[in-house]
Structure formats: structure tokens, C-alpha cells
């Protein structure tokens with residue numbers, strides 16, 4: 053008798069192949085995988101062992117089928133529920149349902165309760181790990197709601213007794229609520245914010261801090277140290293609140309992906325790859341048309357880049373990726389959505405360059421490969437040669453001692469396609485692919501486009517949870533609410549479970565293939581997250597556009613991309629503007645000349661930066677500074693601003709840059725700013741400036757620059773830095789300080805003192 057394969061025997065014994073591999077190994081048979089063969093005697097022994105029931109894996113046979121059935125039952129119940137009025141109306145419906153149905157529905161109901169801000173109270177919550185992100189966002193809301201509700205009740209209840217108290221009681225004595233055990237704060241909170249958290253009047257907070265040597269007003273932002281000092285003084289613990297970055301959907305995606313609650317079996321997601329003309333399209337078409345249910349067959353209306361095949365009560369999702377590069381690009385964007393790769397190799401052509409490329413892409417993505425040796429009907433077909441050639445890439449069939457599944461097919465004539473599907477299901481069974489349909493959906497974009505009538509249309513693959521029509525969603529850098537959902541047969545559906553590809557509308561922009569999506573609990577948060585992501589993407593894009601800087605000037609000139617160097621000059625007086633302009637225009641290196649596109653007196657403004665951005669210009673400031681807005685705009689758009697106080701240096705710098713000799717070693721780094729609010733004259737020390745640190749910090753050893761109306765009046769070093777009467781090393785933003793500038797006394801109210809340090813920069 054011939055040898056039998058483990059997976060065939062497992063099928064016969066109605067148990068998972070994995071389980072049987074284990075049993076066989078327990079019997080000392082040294083079995084590698086489900087593709088391994090056993091002798092008839094060994095097979096008989098395994099039959100007996102399994103049938104005698106002495107082995108646990110036999111008991112596991114049930115789960116093999118159950119998940120599929122469950123999934124179908126769930127689908128049915130889901131359809132019914134949709135019909136019965138989607139999410140909100142599910143309540144009445146459940147009462148009339150048979151018991152087992154109710155039980156199956158329970159996790160979903162929990163999910164919905166969660167989404168509906170808990171109408172039934174919070175007793176479900178502790179069991180529910182699903183949609184953790186959503187849960188955590190809403191916990192606060194819920195807590196607040198509960199708190200308010202309680203308070204309302206309490207107020208009502210207490211009203212009468214309070215009246216009574218007031219009637220015959222001594223003068224009211226205000227009693228503070230107890231302090232919290234932990235002060236959960238965020239940096240930058242002011243006395244008023246803290247007063248609320250501590251249940252104390254803000255005057256008390258101000259007083260307390262005053263006693264601790266910190267003088268503040270109630271609206272002033274406080275730093276971490278001060279808040280912690282205050283908490284210590286109250287005798288309670290201080291804990292900095294970790295802000296949830298709602299725009300970090302990758303993190304949420306990972307969280308949703310790794311959620312292990314309510315796991316049920318899900319269909320595998322399969323990508324077909326291979327060399328051009330080896331038969332990928334023929335295979336996908338054949339599978340699609342011969343394995344859609346009769347009911348759906350007539351309804352095929354559109355291609356959505358992904359579809360599902362029904363086979364033996366199972367579903368398999370096929371992705372119709374346009375090529376290997378797209379596959380890897382999607383992966384690079386974080387979308388590792390393929391579970392199994394089917395590698396199509398034509399038996400009459402053998403392993404070709406794109407076959408090898410496909411193998412590398414699949415191996416890099418760590419997805420198992422099933423080899424479909426195609427076109428075996430052709431006269432020149434030589435499947436063995438294909439097998440031989442693939443051995444070089446570590447794809448070795450079981451017969452040859454490896455563990456790769458090989459199926460010989462003819463896509464054109466539909467030969468052995470069932471076997472291929474069987475093998476895909478077998479492989480997916482080995483992988484134990486599961487997902488939780490009862491949580492917020494998360495997944496990836498397969499493809500997206502702009503449709504004239506429907507706006508942004510995206511084909512997405514649900515990877516976790518269930519996606520519903522109406523769900524607030526963030527997709528890549530865009531957001532919206534799922535307005536419509538259509539399956540691959542053009543049918544409108546209301547819910548899509550894991551591994552289902554669907555086309556959705558309702559996004560405000562077109563996302564990109566490979567973008568991830570995450571469903572939010574409320575639209576407002578989705579909007580905030582989406583807008584923040586769009587802004588960050590824009591900033592990144594802006595930074596990427598390379599503007600000319602004196603550092604990259606020489607390289608740009610060498611590439612022949614520059615004929616002129618556009619420069620904007622801003623200086624403190626007209627004389628300097630002209631002197632600088634004339635000298636710069638005289639510089640000529642390698643046929644490239646300076647072109648002064650704008651020159652004026654005054655601080656470097658936002659419009660100067662915008663102009664520089666549009667004209668690819670460098671800004672040179674002589675004795676002037678950029679305004680804060682201009683500075684941050686220049687930083688985000690990568691505009692080179694060079695500040696000088698000696699004309700010669702400015703000219704030399706430009707000339708050196710054009711000659712490729714510029715090697716910046718040190719760069720100035722502004723560390724903070726002090727606004728001068730009061731001036732004291734002391735006969736011994738000279739002028740003392742009392743001021744407020746408005747940004748960053750000022751340190752005792754910093755270099756300083758005195759700026760008056762945007763013009764640098766003096767540059768030098770600090771003579772002293774004090775908080776009240778004490779000399780200090782540094783004073784942070786939000787605090788007052790007293791300072792003197794070494795050898796300089798002409799400080800006036802409203803002057804700005806810029807503190808900076810010189811930082812070494814690596815040569816680019």
C-alpha cells in the first residue's frame with residue numbers, strides 16, 4: 053500500500069493536521085509537517101490512537117469545524133440584525149431570539165454597548181478587552197458622565213436636607229473636599245487647573261507656592277518641578293499624565309491587531325505572484341468565476357482589487373496586487389496583509405527573473421509560499437525542471453525532503469484548482485489565522501481612487517474587528533465616516549468582518565495603497581486625529597522639498613541646476629542694505645552670480661520667508677533677527693537664514709559657499725527668550741533687568757543678544773542671573789528673573805534678551 057500524507061489522514065480523522073503531527077511525534081514517528089508521509093502501518097496506529105481517544109488532540113477536532121460554523125452562524129445572525137435595525141435596535145431583537153443565538157450575539161452586544169457609551173452600565177467592561185484604544189478614550193467620558201450623574205442625584209437627594217440644615221444651623225463653614233490620593237497633572241497647567249484637581253481655591257495654591265518661594269499668578273503655566281513641589285507640600289503623590297497621541301494610528305493599529313480577546317478563525321489572505329505571462333490573471337479569473345456562489349455569479353460588476361472565493365464552506369480572500377513592487381511598497385507602508393503567497397511558475401518556461409523577484413519579496417515578508425506549477429497541459433511542460441530550479445531558492449517539496457507545498461495546475465483548463473484551494477486552506481489551518489470580529493475595525497487600504505460622482509473611493513481589507521457603515525474612521529492621513537460599503541460583487545453591505553475586502557466611500561481625501569485605517573469611537577476624535585496626521589504629513593513633505601541653502605549650494609551648482617543664487621537681504625539700516633547688496637553682486641563663481649531678489653530695512657518677516665520659499669532664495673540678515681513666526685516657518689520649510697553682524701563675514705560666507713569651501717563647524721542654537729519688564733539702576737552693578745522668561749530657558753553661561761524692535765542692539769554675555777535674591781544657573785519659561793549684561797547698561801523695558809549657545813554641527 054502507498055504511503056499516506058499526514059494532512060490526508062487528518063482529514064479522514066476529522067482533526068487538525070497540526071494536532072495529528074503532534075500525536076504522530078508523541079508516538080515517536082519523527083514527523084516534520086502536515087506534508088510528511090507515513091507508512092500504512094503507522095497510519096493504522098495513528099487511527100487507533102486517535103480513535104481510542106486517549107489523546108487530547110482528538111478532542112481538538114471540534115474547534116477545527118466550529119469556528120467556521122460559528123463564523124457562518126455569526127454572519128447570519130449579523131445579517132439578521134442588520135435587517136432588524138442595525139446596531140441600536142438589537143435590544144428588542146435579542147429577546148425574541150433563541151438562547152444559543154443570544155449567546156453568540158453577546159460579545160457583539162458588548163461591543164455595541166461600548167460604542168453606545170454604555171447604556172447598560174459598566175459591568176461588561178472588565179471582561180471586554182476589545183477595541184482597547186476606543187475603550188480608553190471613552191473611559192474618561194464615561195467616568196465624567198457617571199460622576200455628573202451621581203452628582204445630580206446627590207444634589208437632588210440632598211436638597212431638602214440641605215435646606216433643613218441651613219434653617220437651623222450655625223453660619224456655613226466651607227469644608228474642602230478631601231485631596232486626591234494622586235495629582236495627575238500635565239506640564240504647563242496653571243494654578244487654576246491645579247486648584248480644580250486638588251479641590252482647593254486657587255488663592256491657596258498661589259499662597260502655598262509663594263511660601264515655597266515661587267511667585268506666580270493664577271494663569272501662569274507651571275513647570276513639572278513646581279507642580280511636583282506643590283504636590284509634595286500637600287503630602288500627595290504627583291503623576292504626570294501620559295497624553296494619548298490620537299493621531300498615532302499605527303500604534304492603535306498594532307494594539308487592535310494584537311488584541312487577543314474573542315479570537316475566531318478568519319479566512320486567509322492570499323496574494324498570487326509570478327513572472328509575466330505565467331498565468332496569474334488566468335488563475336485569479338478562473339478561481340473567481342468558478343467559485344463564487346451562484347447567487348453572486350450574476351452580480352459581478354466590478355473589480356475592486358480583492359475578492360473572496362467560497363470553497364467547501366470556507367472563504368479565501370485573494371488580493372489582486374498589480375505587481376511585486378506594489379506588494380513591497382504596501383509592506384513598506386506597514387501593510388503586511390498577505391498571509392500566503394501563491395507563486396505561479398509556468399511549467400513550459402520555468403523559473404524566470406520575476407519568479408525570483410517574487411520569491412524574494414515573499415520571503416522578505418515572511419509569508420509562506422505555495423508553488424503553483426502552471427500550464428501542465430502544454431506539450432512542452434516540464435514540472436520537474438521547475439521543482440529542480442526552485443530548490444535553489446529553498447523551495448523544496450516534501451517528496452524531496454523539504455516542506456513546500458507544490459501543486460501542478462492548469463489555470464486555463466481548471467485542472468487541480470480544487471487541490472490548490474485545499475492546500476491554501478491547509479496552510480491557513482496550520483497558521484491558525486484568527487481575528488476578533490467584536491472590536492473596532494482596523495485594516496489596510498488595498499487601492500484608492502477619486503471617483504467623479506462618489507468622491508474618494510477606497511478598497512480596504514478589514515484585518516481586525518468589524519467595519520460598519522457609519523463608523524468614524526481615520527485612513528492614512530485622511531478621515532471620515534464610512535458612508536457606503538460595497539463588496540466585490542457590487543452589493544451594498546452594512547458590516548464587514550475580518551479578511552473581508554470592501555470598497556468604502558465617505559473619506560474626505562483619497563488615501564494611498566498600504567495606508568492603515570483605524571475606527572474611532574467618535575467622529576470628533578477621528579477628525580482631530582485625521583487633521584493632525586494631514587498636517588504632519590504636509591510638514592514632512594515641505595521639509596523634503598530641498599531648498600537651496602549655503603550648505604548645499606555648491607553641490608547644486610555643480611549639478612548645473614543653478615545659474616543664479618537668489619538672495620534676500622534684510623538689515624538694520626539702509627546703508628548696510630546697500631553695502632551688502634553691492635558687495636554680494638560682485639561675487640561671481642563658475643558663471644553663477646548672486647541675484648538680490650528683495651532687500652529692505654527691518655526684521656526678517658513671514659513674507660520674506662514665503663518669498664524665499666517660492667524663489668528658492670537664501671535670506672541674509674544683517675543686525676536683524678527673524679520674527680518668531682518667520683523663524684518657525686523657516687524651520688518647517690527648510691529655508692536658510694544666515695545672520696551676521698559683520699558685513700565682511702556675510703560676503704565671505706556666500707563666496708565660500710559658492711566655491712564649495714563652506715564648512716560650518718558651529719551653529720547657533722537659541723535656547724530661550726526673556727522679555728524685559730522692569731529696569732532697576734544700581735550704582736554698583738549698573739542696570740538690572742527684571743523680566744519674564746517667555747520661551748525655553750536662560751542659563752547663566754549662555755551668550756545673549758539684546759533685541760529692540762527686531763533689531764540687534766548688543767551682543768555679549770550675562771553678568772549675573774538671579775531668582776529673587778539668589779544667583780541661579782538657569783531660569784525656565786514661565787518664571788521671572790533678574791539679570792545684568794556684562795559691560796552693558798543700556799537695557800530698556802520691552803527689550804527682548806535672546807539667549808543662545810554655539811552648537812557644533814557635523815559637516816554635511
Ligand SMILES: Nc1nc2c(ncn2[C@@H]2O[C@H](COP(=O)(O)OP(=O)(O)OP(=O)(O)O)[C@@H](O)[C@H]2O)c(=O)[nH]1
Pocket residue numbers: 326327328329330331332333334335426427428429430461462463464465
Ligand atoms: N495552455 C495554457 N495556457 C495558459 C495557462 N494559464 C495561462 N495561460 C495562458 O498564458 C497567457 C498568459 O496568462 P496570463 O494569465 O495573462 O498571465 P499573467 O501572469 O497574468 O501575465 P501578466 O498579467 O502579463 O503578468 C494567456 O494567453 C493564458 O491564456 C494554462 O494553464 N495552460
